[in-house]
Amino acid sequence: MTISVYTRHIAECPKKGDKSWRRCRCPKWLYAYRGPGDELRTSAKTRSWEKAELKARELEQEFAARDAAVRQGFAPTRADEGLMTIDAVVKRYIDDKREQGCSEATITKVTTLFEKQFAEWTRGKGLAYLAEITLDHLEEFRKTWKDKSSLGRKKKQERVVGFFYFCMRHGWIRENAAAGLSRIKTDDQRVTLYFPREEIEKLIDATYVYNPSGYSEPRNQATRLRALTLLMRWSGLAIRDAITLERSRLNKNDEIFLYRAKTGVPVFVKIPPDVAKALRDVPPGPKPNTAYFFWTGQGKPKSAVADWQRSFRRLFRLADLKNADGTAKRCFPHMLRDTFAVELLLAGVPIDQVSILLGHSSVTTTERHYAPFVKARQEQLVAAVQKAWGGTAKHGKARAARA
Numbered sequence: 001m002t003i004s005v006y007t008r009h010i011a012e013c014p015k016k017g018d019k020s021w022r023r024c025r026c027p028k029w030l031y032a033y034r035g036p037g038d039e040l041r042t043s044a045k046t047r048s049w050e051k052a053e054l055k056a057r058e059l060e061q062e063f064a065a066r067d068a069a070v071r072q073g074f075a076p077t078r079a080d081e082g083l084m085t086i087d088a089v090v091k092r093y094i095d096d097k098r099e100q101g102c103s104e105a106t107i108t109k110v111t112t113l114f115e116k117q118f119a120e121w122t123r124g125k126g127l128a129y130l131a132e133i134t135l136d137h138l139e140e141f142r143k144t145w146k147d148k149s150s151l152g153r154k155k156k157q158e159r160v161v162g163f164f165y166f167c168m169r170h171g172w173i174r175e176n177a178a179a180g181l182s183r184i185k186t187d188d189q190r191v192t193l194y195f196p197r198e199e200i201e202k203l204i205d206a207t208y209v210y211n212p213s214g215y216s217e218p219r220n221q222a223t224r225l226r227a228l229t230l231l232m233r234w235s236g237l238a239i240r241d242a243i244t245l246e247r248s249r250l251n252k253n254d255e256i257f258l259y260r261a262k263t264g265v266p267v268f269v270k271i272p273p274d275v276a277k278a279l280r281d282v283p284p285g286p287k288p289n290t291a292y293f294f295w296t297g298q299g300k301p302k303s304a305v306a307d308w309q310r311s312f313r314r315l316f317r318l319a320d321l322k323n324a325d326g327t328a329k330r331c332f333p334h335m336l337r338d339t340f341a342v343e344l345l346l347a348g349v350p351i352d353q354v355s356i357l358l359g360h361s362s363v364t365t366t367e368r369h370y371a372p373f374v375k376a377r378q379e380q381l382v383a384a385v386q387k388a389w390g391g392t393a394k395h396g397k398a399r400a401a402r403a
Helices: 049-071 086-099 104-124 135-142 150-169 197-207 221-235 239-243 273-280 301-319 334-346 351-358 363-369 375-402
Strands: 002-007 028-035 038-046 255-259 266-270
Touching (some): 028 049, 086 104, 086 150, 104 135, 221 334, 351 363
16 A cells, blocks of 8 residues: 655645645645555644655555554454554654653663664564564563663563553553563662761762872862762752753852753752852863853763763772771762752651652652661661650569569
8 A cells, every 4th residue: 555645735825736735834634545446535634744754654554564464364353453563663652752751861761672672572583563462472571681670670561561551542452461460579678878977078078089190080070070969969969960950040049940850840959058159169171161060061961971970980989988897888979869868858857848859750759769768767766766665664663663
């Protein structure tokens, strides 16, 4: 079946006599022809000729997939079921994520999972059409995952389930085969790691001896890294948000105006005066941009994040932080954000307010990451319980004396 594009002009269009005219803003339609008596006209649902051409190519692939499925013995019971190839569905799903305004990090994750892993795996198994995928196939696909952590595997499975629900909503499949996958258990008692105050002081001290000979760092990098560390600790910003923070976001009252993309909720966070001064006085980098504190404004933020992460790894080695048993403490830049949240919770700030400052879409997310699992908070609870024992023990001694 061949599909062509034509323009259905409005009455006022000066080119209404030419159906092949592309450059007007009149509605574009599709004409599908296989043979006498087998033809179809349908709206492309766009006024762009280029977008209509893309739609025509997608429909051609769907019709070709349907014909191939019928030849191989797949006979869908609904007109729209079984038409989509796996490659076409994966493309539609990733495009939909972009339309939702998902972050580049999210787009990268779904692209890696579905385009580079799932689609390639199905091709290796000789699977071409969405309707062919069964629970057995998905269980076999799950065995190929190389993720070391159970949490990573759980997140990946949630994306697979969401992908098949997306397909269900479009009517391409009747049931979600991924919904039958067994639950991946995770250790729900993980402790949220953070930097206590003495460790924050060690990190700041390490910035003063940072950049020893042999490190190919830009000039003033130690001072810039110290300012970035302070910013992340006292604002709760993730490393990407901190690096791309605009100077205009810091007002004269030492407040940082935040706009969280996930929630759309604007939030002000007050930072200490010395931190605000360190930000205002931060020296320029190798390619300064007066609009930002730490970013050049060029290239992808992901590349800038990778550069700063390397700087943080060197800083952590210099600080040489230790666990209670004397082993080296594993440190990550995100722990500065966790430190911001933990210190607020320990100071008695309600968790719903901490959730707003962190930009979480739900307080449930904050509770899952912090409230039950923060080691320092647990220690406070233990101390409170032990304090309550004191009165009980005295009562017990008094009763024993009376006896």
